[in-house]
Amino acid sequence: MADHSSSPSETPACNGLTLWRLAQAGRDWLDQHHALVNQLNVFPVPDGDTGTNMLMTMRNAIREVEESGATEHVGQVAARIAHGAMMGSRGNSGTILSQLWQGFAHALKEQKILTPELLAKALREASDTAYRGVIKPVEGTILTVAREAAEAAEEALRDTQDMVEILRRTVLRAKDALARTPEMLPILQKAGVVDSGGSGLVYILEGMLLYLQGQAIQVKEATLAEARDLAETLAPEDELGYGYDVQFILKGENLDVNAIRAAIDSMGWSTLVVGNEQAIKVHVHVHDPGIPLSYGVSLGTLSDIVVENMQEQYQEYVRERASAPSPMPGAPPSLAEIPPIELDEDDIAVVSVASGDGLARVFRQLGAAQLVMGGQTNNPSTQEILDAIQRAATRKVIVLPNNKNIILAAEQAARLATDQQVVVVPTRTMPQGISAMLPYDPKGDLDTVVKAMFQAKDRVVTGEITTATRSVELNGVKVTEGQIIGLIDGSLAVAGDEISQVLREVLERMCSGECELITLYYGNGIDEADARQVSEELSAAYPDQEFEVVYGGQAHYHYIVSAE
Amino acid sequence: MTRILVMTDSTCDLPRAWLERYDIRVVPTYVHFGLESLADDGVQLTRTAFYERLTAHKEVVATSAPPVGQVLEVMSRALAEADHVIALTAPSKLSGIFNTFRLAAEQTAPDRVTLIDSGTISMGLGWLVLMAAERAAAGLSPAAIARDIHQALPRVEVWAALDTFEYLRRSGRVGWAKAAMGELFQIKPIIRLYDGVVSSVTRARTSQRAFSTLVDLVRSAAPHERLAVMHSNFPEGGERLAQALADLSPNTEIPRVNVTPVIGVHVGPHGLGAAVLRSAG
Structure with a gap:
C-alpha cells in the first residue's frame, strides 16, 4: 500500500488513496481555473457559471470520500466520489460530470487496484454513461472531450502500460478535442470560445496528470x-x-x-x-x-x-x-461597439434615419438594422435611403424617416425598392421613431408589426429646442433671429433667450397629467455636465416624473425632449 | 385504487396551502451568490432576504438544477408511499431540471413515474401541478391524468412585464435578450413564456404602458379556467394587477404570488406577470 510520501509516478498501479489524491488534484486545478471556465459560457448553455457548477460538484464528491474515510479500494473510493457528485451536482455541467463519475465508478466496482486497463475501461464507461445522461447528446461539448479522452486512453494502452504516459496522452487528446469544439458547434465559433464544460473536464484531467507527474x-x-x-x-x-x-x-x-x-x-x-x-x-x-x-x-x-x-x-x-460608461450615462460606446441585430432573409428589418451619433446608437440598440444619418438641415436623399433598404437584404423592410421632411424621400425609396416589400411608418420626430421601435419584432407578421409601430409612434410627445435662424411670428409666438425657440410636435410653441428657460416652458406644455417619463437627448453642442444640471433642475419641478438624460449628438437642436 | 403522488420543482409557485392539501412534493433548485449555493426552499433563502441581496448585486448571481441525488431522494420517498408518481418540471428548453428528474426516474422505477415537461414555470406550472393533484385525488388513473395534462399544456400562457432588461440579459437563458443593453436605461420588456420558449411581446418605456399591455394580453386570452397574478417582490403592483383583472374571475379571488428566488434571478425585482390556463374549446 502506498503511503503519503511515496512518489506517485513510480507507482505502477493505484489504490484507493491514489484515486482520492488524483480527484483532489483535479478539483484543485479546476478550482484555480473555474473563473476562466465561467467566462467561456455562451448561450444556449444557461447561466455564466459552468466552472462554478463543476467545481461545486467536485468539492462535494471529494468531501464524500473524506467523510466516509474509505480509501483502500479504488472501487470504494470511486463509488464514494460518484455518490458525492450525484448528491452535490449543480447545473447541467455538474449533472454530466456526476454521470461521468457514475460510469467511472461502475467500471471499477469490486476492484482494489486501478490498472492501466481499468483506467481505459473506466474512462470509456464514464463517457458512455454521460452520453446516456443527456436527452439529446450534442458533439462539440464536454461529451466529445470525454469520449475522445477515453479513445486516447484505449489507444495508448496498445503500446504502453505506464499510467503517467496513458494519462498524458489522454489529456493531450482531451485538449485537442476541446480546441476543435468550435468546429463542431457553430455557436461556439460565433462566440469565439471553446466549450466551457469540456474545458472544465480538461482541467480536472490535467490536475490528475500533474499529480501523477509529481508536480505540485x-x-x-x-x-x-x-x-x-x-x-x-x-x-x-x-x-x-x-x-x-x-x-x-x-x-x-x-x-x-x-x-x-x-x-x-x-x-x-x-x-x-x-x-x-x-x-x-x-x-x-x-x-x-x-x-x-x-x-x-x-x-x-x-x-x-x-x-x-x-x-x-x-x-x-x-x-x-x-x-463606468454603461449602463451609467457618460462616455457611451461607439456605434461600432453595439452589435447590429442579426436577421434572416425572411425577417423584417428596420431602416432608420438618425440625426446624431447618440441617436443612431439608441436606434441600433432597439434593433434598427440600417441607419441613415441625416436630420433637419441635411435630409438624406432617396438614393441613400434606398441603399440602406437594399443593404438590409431582407425581404421585408420598415423605414422610419423620423423627420417630416424626410417622409416623402422615404416613400419614394420604398417604391423604388421593387425586390423587397417596404413600408414607411411616417414618424415625424426622433422620439416618435424611438417609440415606434419599441414593439418591433423582426420575426413578426409585417402587417401586425407595422400596425403596432404606427400606434406606438403617437404615444410620445416631442419637444425640440433650437436657435431661430430668422425673425418670424407664428402661432402667436414672436421670434427674433438668434433667439431660442421651442417646438412641440413640430409646431412653434415658445421663444426665449435662454435654453433652460425655453426647455422649462416647453416641458410645462408637453407634460400635462399622465406623463411618467421625460427623456432629454442633448445635442452635439451641449456639455454632458450642463445637460445633467438642466435635468436636475427640471426634476425638482417634476417630482412625480422620471428623467433620463441621453446623448443624442444631433446638430442645431440643443435638446430633443420626449414625454410619455 | 392506485395511490398517486404529484412531484415538481421549486420553480412551481403554487401557494403552500395547495401543496399541503394535496401533499405535493417539491424538489428545491439552487441560487448561487458567487460560490455560495442556497436551496430555493423558502428556508435557506426567503424571498425578502433574496431580493435584498439581488438588488445589492455585488455578486454574480446564477441558478442551477438540483443534483440528481436530491431528486432521487424525494422521488424514492414518494414511490415508497405511493404506487405512482406524476412529476412535472420547468421547461427542458430553459433548464436542466427536467433532465435531472429523468435521470432520477431511470434509477428508481421508470414504469411507476410519469414525467412531464410542462414547458412553463411559476403559476403556469402551478396550475398544471394543481390539475394533476386534483385529478389524482379524484381517483383518476395515471394515464388519464397524463392525458389531461398533455391536453392542457397548449392552453397555458405566462406573460410578464419586467421593470428592466438587465436581469434577463445577465441570465443568459434567453438569447435575444443578451444584446438588449444600451443607451436607453428605461426599457421594460414585456415577455411571453409558451411551450418552453421566452419571446418578446413588446417593450415599453413607462411602467403604466407596461401594465396596460399586460392587462390587454391577459384579457385577450379570456375566458380562463385559471388565472393567477405574479410579482417579483412587488406586492402593491400585484394587488393593482389583480384588481384590474378582477372582473375576469368573478367567483374566485385571483391568487397573487411572489415569484420564487430562482425565477427572480432571471427577471429581477419589481416585475409583474400573469399565468393563465385558457378554457378548453
Whole structure:
C-alpha cells in the first residue's frame, strides 16, 4: 500500500488513496481555473457559471470520500466520489460530470487496484454513461472531450502500460478535442470560445496528470487573479467592513493541505488553499490579517506575503463604477461597439434615419438594422435611403424617416425598392421613431408589426429646442433671429433667450397629467455636465416624473425632449 | 385504487396551502451568490432576504438544477408511499431540471413515474401541478391524468412585464435578450413564456404602458379556467394587477404570488406577470 510520501509516478498501479489524491488534484486545478471556465459560457448553455457548477460538484464528491474515510479500494473510493457528485451536482455541467463519475465508478466496482486497463475501461464507461445522461447528446461539448479522452486512453494502452504516459496522452487528446469544439458547434465559433464544460473536464484531467507527474499545483499570481471573480473581490459587507485580502506561500515539511485549508477557511471567507506537502499557496479574506499569518508561521516559513485593504479596493470599485460608461450615462460606446441585430432573409428589418451619433446608437440598440444619418438641415436623399433598404437584404423592410421632411424621400425609396416589400411608418420626430421601435419584432407578421409601430409612434410627445435662424411670428409666438425657440410636435410653441428657460416652458406644455417619463437627448453642442444640471433642475419641478438624460449628438437642436 | 403522488420543482409557485392539501412534493433548485449555493426552499433563502441581496448585486448571481441525488431522494420517498408518481418540471428548453428528474426516474422505477415537461414555470406550472393533484385525488388513473395534462399544456400562457432588461440579459437563458443593453436605461420588456420558449411581446418605456399591455394580453386570452397574478417582490403592483383583472374571475379571488428566488434571478425585482390556463374549446 502506498503511503503519503511515496512518489506517485513510480507507482505502477493505484489504490484507493491514489484515486482520492488524483480527484483532489483535479478539483484543485479546476478550482484555480473555474473563473476562466465561467467566462467561456455562451448561450444556449444557461447561466455564466459552468466552472462554478463543476467545481461545486467536485468539492462535494471529494468531501464524500473524506467523510466516509474509505480509501483502500479504488472501487470504494470511486463509488464514494460518484455518490458525492450525484448528491452535490449543480447545473447541467455538474449533472454530466456526476454521470461521468457514475460510469467511472461502475467500471471499477469490486476492484482494489486501478490498472492501466481499468483506467481505459473506466474512462470509456464514464463517457458512455454521460452520453446516456443527456436527452439529446450534442458533439462539440464536454461529451466529445470525454469520449475522445477515453479513445486516447484505449489507444495508448496498445503500446504502453505506464499510467503517467496513458494519462498524458489522454489529456493531450482531451485538449485537442476541446480546441476543435468550435468546429463542431457553430455557436461556439460565433462566440469565439471553446466549450466551457469540456474545458472544465480538461482541467480536472490535467490536475490528475500533474499529480501523477509529481508536480505540485503551483498557483501563478496571474492565474490567481483571474480566478478571483467579482463575487470574491466584492465580498459580503458586514458590520466589520470588507476586511483584508491576505495571500502568502507557506513552505514546510509534511504539510497537510486539507487540514490547513479547513483551518484557513474557518478564519475568513473566499478561501483558496492549494499546493502540496512542501509548499502551499494561501489566499483568504479576513478581518484580522494577523490570524492567518500567525497560523502560517506556526507551521513553517512564509514568503510572497500580500495584504490588501479591501475597503479601499471596494471604494475604488465604487468610484470606477460611478464613472463606468454603461449602463451609467457618460462616455457611451461607439456605434461600432453595439452589435447590429442579426436577421434572416425572411425577417423584417428596420431602416432608420438618425440625426446624431447618440441617436443612431439608441436606434441600433432597439434593433434598427440600417441607419441613415441625416436630420433637419441635411435630409438624406432617396438614393441613400434606398441603399440602406437594399443593404438590409431582407425581404421585408420598415423605414422610419423620423423627420417630416424626410417622409416623402422615404416613400419614394420604398417604391423604388421593387425586390423587397417596404413600408414607411411616417414618424415625424426622433422620439416618435424611438417609440415606434419599441414593439418591433423582426420575426413578426409585417402587417401586425407595422400596425403596432404606427400606434406606438403617437404615444410620445416631442419637444425640440433650437436657435431661430430668422425673425418670424407664428402661432402667436414672436421670434427674433438668434433667439431660442421651442417646438412641440413640430409646431412653434415658445421663444426665449435662454435654453433652460425655453426647455422649462416647453416641458410645462408637453407634460400635462399622465406623463411618467421625460427623456432629454442633448445635442452635439451641449456639455454632458450642463445637460445633467438642466435635468436636475427640471426634476425638482417634476417630482412625480422620471428623467433620463441621453446623448443624442444631433446638430442645431440643443435638446430633443420626449414625454410619455 | 392506485395511490398517486404529484412531484415538481421549486420553480412551481403554487401557494403552500395547495401543496399541503394535496401533499405535493417539491424538489428545491439552487441560487448561487458567487460560490455560495442556497436551496430555493423558502428556508435557506426567503424571498425578502433574496431580493435584498439581488438588488445589492455585488455578486454574480446564477441558478442551477438540483443534483440528481436530491431528486432521487424525494422521488424514492414518494414511490415508497405511493404506487405512482406524476412529476412535472420547468421547461427542458430553459433548464436542466427536467433532465435531472429523468435521470432520477431511470434509477428508481421508470414504469411507476410519469414525467412531464410542462414547458412553463411559476403559476403556469402551478396550475398544471394543481390539475394533476386534483385529478389524482379524484381517483383518476395515471394515464388519464397524463392525458389531461398533455391536453392542457397548449392552453397555458405566462406573460410578464419586467421593470428592466438587465436581469434577463445577465441570465443568459434567453438569447435575444443578451444584446438588449444600451443607451436607453428605461426599457421594460414585456415577455411571453409558451411551450418552453421566452419571446418578446413588446417593450415599453413607462411602467403604466407596461401594465396596460399586460392587462390587454391577459384579457385577450379570456375566458380562463385559471388565472393567477405574479410579482417579483412587488406586492402593491400585484394587488393593482389583480384588481384590474378582477372582473375576469368573478367567483374566485385571483391568487397573487411572489415569484420564487430562482425565477427572480432571471427577471429581477419589481416585475409583474400573469399565468393563465385558457378554457378548453
